[in-house]
Every structure is written in C-alpha cells, then in structure tokens.
Amino acid sequence: MQNFNNYIVRIETLGCRLNQIESESIAKVFSENNFSINMNSVSASETENDNVLLVIVNTCTVTQKSEQKARRIIRLLLKKCPNALIVVTGCYAQLNSAEINNIDNRIICVGGQIKSRIKQIPELLCQNIQNNWNVENLKNTILNSILTVPQEKKDFPEKSFELSTTSFIAHSRASLKIQDGCNNNCSYCAIHMARGHSVSLDVEEAIKRVVELESKGVEEVVLTTVNIAQYKSTYNGQIVNFSKLLKLMLASTKKISFRISSLYPEIVDDDFCEAIKSDRVCPHFHISVQSGSDKILKLMNRTYKKQDVVNACNKIKSVKENPFLACDIITGFPGETEDDFLETMDLCNQCGFCWIHAFPFSERKGTVAVTLKNKVPQEISKIRCSKLNEWAMNQKINYINANVGKERFAILEVLRKPQYVYHCVTDNFLHCQVQFPKEKEELPQGTKVKISIDSPLIENVKKGGEVEANAHIIF
Numbered sequence: 001m002q003n004f005n006n007y008i009v010r011i012e013t014l015g016c017r018l019n020q021i022e023s024e025s026i027a028k029v030f031s032e033n034n035f036s037i038n039m040n041s042v043s044a045s046e047t048e049n050d051n052v053l054l055v056i057v058n059t060c061t062v063t064q065k066s067e068q069k070a071r072r073i074i075r076l077l078l079k080k081c082p083n084a085l086i087v088v089t090g091c092y093a094q095l096n097s098a099e100i101n102n103i104d105n106r107i108i109c110v111g112g113q114i115k116s117r118i119k120q121i122p123e124l125l126c127q128n129i130q131n132n133w134n135v136e137n138l139k140n141t142i143l144n145s146i147l148t149v150p151q152e153k154k155d156f157p158e159k160s161f162e163l164s165t166t167s168f169i170a171h172s173r174a175s176l177k178i179q180d181g182c183n184n185n186c187s188y189c190a191i192h193m194a195r196g197h198s199v200s201l202d203v204e205e206a207i208k209r210v211v212e213l214e215s216k217g218v219e220e221v222v223l224t225t226v227n228i229a230q231y232k233s234t235y236n237g238q239i240v241n242f243s244k245l246l247k248l249m250l251a252s253t254k255k256i257s258f259r260i261s262s263l264y265p266e267i268v269d270d271d272f273c274e275a276i277k278s279d280r281v282c283p284h285f286h287i288s289v290q291s292g293s294d295k296i297l298k299l300m301n302r303t304y305k306k307q308d309v310v311n312a313c314n315k316i317k318s319v320k321e322n323p324f325l326a327c328d329i330i331t332g333f334p335g336e337t338e339d340d341f342l343e344t345m346d347l348c349n350q351c352g353f354c355w356i357h358a359f360p361f362s363e364r365k366g367t368v369a370v371t372l373k374n375k376v377p378q379e380i381s382k383i384r385c386s387k388l389n390e391w392a393m394n395q396k397i398n399y400i401n402a403n404v405g406k407e408r409f410a411i412l413e414v415l416r417k418p419q420y421v422y423h424c425v426t427d428n429f430l431h432c433q434v435q436f437p438k439e440k441e442e443l444p445q446g447t448k449v450k451i452s453i454d455s456p457l458i459e460n461v462k463k464g465g466e467v468e469a470n471a472h473i474i475f
Helices: 017-032 064-078 090-095 096-103 111-130 135-147 191-195 203-215 240-254 268-278 293-298 304-320 340-352 380-405 460-463
Strands: 004-013 033-037 052-059 085-090 108-109 173-177 220-224 233-235 238-240 257-260 283-291 325-333 355-360 407-414 419-427 431-435 449-456 469-473
Touching: 004 017, 004 064, 004 111, 004 419, 017 033, 017 052, 017 111, 017 173, 017 220, 052 064, 052 090, 052 111, 064 085, 064 090, 064 096, 085 090, 085 111, 085 135, 090 111, 090 191, 096 108, 096 268, 108 135, 111 135, 111 191, 173 203, 203 233, 203 240, 233 240, 238 240, 240 257, 240 268, 257 283, 268 304, 283 304, 304 325, 304 340, 325 380, 340 380, 355 380, 380 449, 380 460, 419 449, 419 469, 431 449
Parallel strands: 004 033, 004 052, 052 085, 085 108, 173 220, 220 257, 283 325, 325 355, 431 469
Antiparallel strands: 233 238, 407 419, 407 449, 419 431, 449 469
16 A cells, blocks of 8 residues: 555534544544544634645534634644645535535535545545546536435445444544434524434444443443433333443443443433443543523423422432533523523532533524524623533632542543643543652553542633643552
C-alpha cells in the first residue's frame, strides 16, 4: 500500500458525542489508508497548511447558534487549508446542504443519513493523488461515486452503525453508539428530521463490540444514543430494552465501566435501577428535561411530566450514592411565563441537579414551535438562561466540595508537559487536574487510576473551564 503520510486529512467535529464516535471511525479508515490525521479544532491563530488535502466537517443542527458556528468553522478551514476539498456531513448538511454548498465551490455535502459512505472516500482520494491531485476532480468523483447513488433503505438504518471503532485518536474514553434517530416529534426539535426514525444496534453486535473494547484494555465506554428510551432489539426470542441490554453487557464483561450519555425520565423504572446498581455503572446521569412546567412540556410535545423527572431522580438516588445528576433546560420556549420558569427552577432544586446545560430557545425551520404564539423575547430567554447557569455553577462547586477528601476512580486523559499535570475524569464526572511525579513512569491516556479530590477550582467552574477540581493520585 502506498504511503500517504505527507498528506493530511483533517476532521473537525461539532456537536454531540454521536458525531465524535462517527468522526473517530472516519479517522480510523483514513489512517488505515496511510494518511496523516489531524483532529485538532481549527483556530484563527494557526498557519495555513498546504498539505491538507481533505477536510471533513461533522456538523450539528440543534440550534441556530450551532449552525452559525459550523459556517464560521467551514470558512476558517477554507482559509487555513487552501488546497483542501471540504466535505461537510452531519445533521446540518442533511437539512441545509444548499446553504452550505453556496459558501464556496471547494465544498461538497454528504448528508448525515448517508454519512457511512464517507468510508469510500479514502480509496477515491488515493486514486486522485496518483492521477495528479486536483480538488475539482475529487469533488466530481465523490459526486458521481457517492452522491448520485440513490439512498436505499439499507443505508438507514442498517448502515447507521457502520461508523464504529475500537481505537480512538482524539478521545481517551471509548464510546459506543447503540441507538440513533428518534420517533418522537418534539415541537422544537429538528434532530428527528435530520437523523430519521429510531434504529437500534442488534444486541449480539452491541455485546460483541463491548467485549472487543474490554479485550483491548479499554477501561470505560460511554453508551451513546439520540433517544435511549427507544432502544429496542431482540435476543433469544425476547424483546430487549436499554435496561436489559445493560444487564447483558455487564454479564458479558468483567472489568469495563459503563457511562450512560443521556437518558429520558420514563426509562427510570425498577428494572433500570437494578441494572445501574452495579459498581461498573458510573454514578453520573444526564437527564433530558427541557422544562419544569407541565404546560410547557405539553407544548414541547414531551412524553413525561414534571413529577416523572422528580421520581426518576429519586429512584436513581435510591441505588447510587450521591450521583452527579445533570439536565438540559430550554429557556424562553413560546408561551413560557415567569411562573413557568420559576417552576423549572423549583424542579432543579427538588432534583438537586449538580449541573444544567441551559440554552435559550432557538427556532428550527420546519418544526411546530415556529408556528406557536406568545413568543418570548430573546432578552428574557437569555436572562433566564443566565439565572440557571449561575445556579448550576454554585451547585457544581457545592458538589465538588462534598467530594473533597473522597476517593474516586478516574480515567486519565491528557498529560500536560513540562508541568507534568494530568487531566482526568472521575466516575462521577468531575474534571480534575492531578500532579504526577516526574520520577515515575508516565501512564498512558485512558488508564484508570484512583484519585482523591482536594479542592474545587472555583474560578474555572465560573468561567466554564475545562478543569474543575484539584486532585491527587493514590499510588
């Protein structure tokens, strides 16, 4: 096989963990074809690089802001990689390819629902280089070989799980996508339009992939979905939901830890609680909430009520000691009054969330919410969002303080030199920095260690910094 190490393929990932998994899989395919891979986020300060021949931008469309960010990143990559073809994929590319293609003629969109076809591009790129590199020729080849092929039913769902890998370039913690798409029609959300209907990874295949990760020494895997409540497959003639899948994964492995990326309140039943009792299930749960007002939840077309969220949190706390509970909240949804917002604040207090991912309502073209009356001014949405963020920062600081002096397991992520400071993530999702003795042999990224929490980094938490606490390794 010809060596293409002098040629760089750059991969920029925006948005959710699902995109991160898919990008890692794409990177692996190019790496196997002997291309150099760059998965660092582009910055305005970096110099132009003529050796980048291809850029893949994996996009998100959850808000207008995420699309604006994608356009800004694409324009910056066009500047920093002057010889490259820019392939844009993901949810934004699925819904708004014309808008993206109009940015520059060096761009071509591969819709998110046929993202798996990007695995064909390395071979096309090799041929293009051997026949004298030309952006326009590669673009036309991709157009004729990939995009003109009709999308078949087998492209989605059966190929939805092709972008999977057991080796990770940019992430120390492995991820496994077990479900994609969504059958709900939440009035504010465009993801079900971009990713399609719900599909689930076959139980045997899911177990096989987890066993393979463990055999390669992976210490933790994040089980990732769009809507975890819609996981559904069969095993030995029986229907398997997420809770049963998790039990089967635990029974089929010995050491690897499991982290659940996000969950819906309605799946937290006795069966779920029985599954998460295991010490190998991380005590960190991110719950998709959106509002604490039943009136707003109904307008959002959500499938649960405020009390369901409270019940879910109480059930989790009954089987996991002091878990890190987080949630998503949308402020300023059409019709949200000050009383509705106060109900949301009350819900957060009742549940004792340690963190909130709060963001102002953003209209998505084609969704029902666009047509709703009683719009909330953006200024008010932002004020409410700021109040939630301030509350959440204090909650996180309090949670870290409650963990001071306690021993936790953590996965090492990055060793910063020459300071010899590791960044790591604990089982209960605290991002810590630990000083490592220079005289000791370095530990590889992804190693599980036992640490003790020393103190919160209060200013970092307030600024939204990457690291939130000081800790030390227990040798």
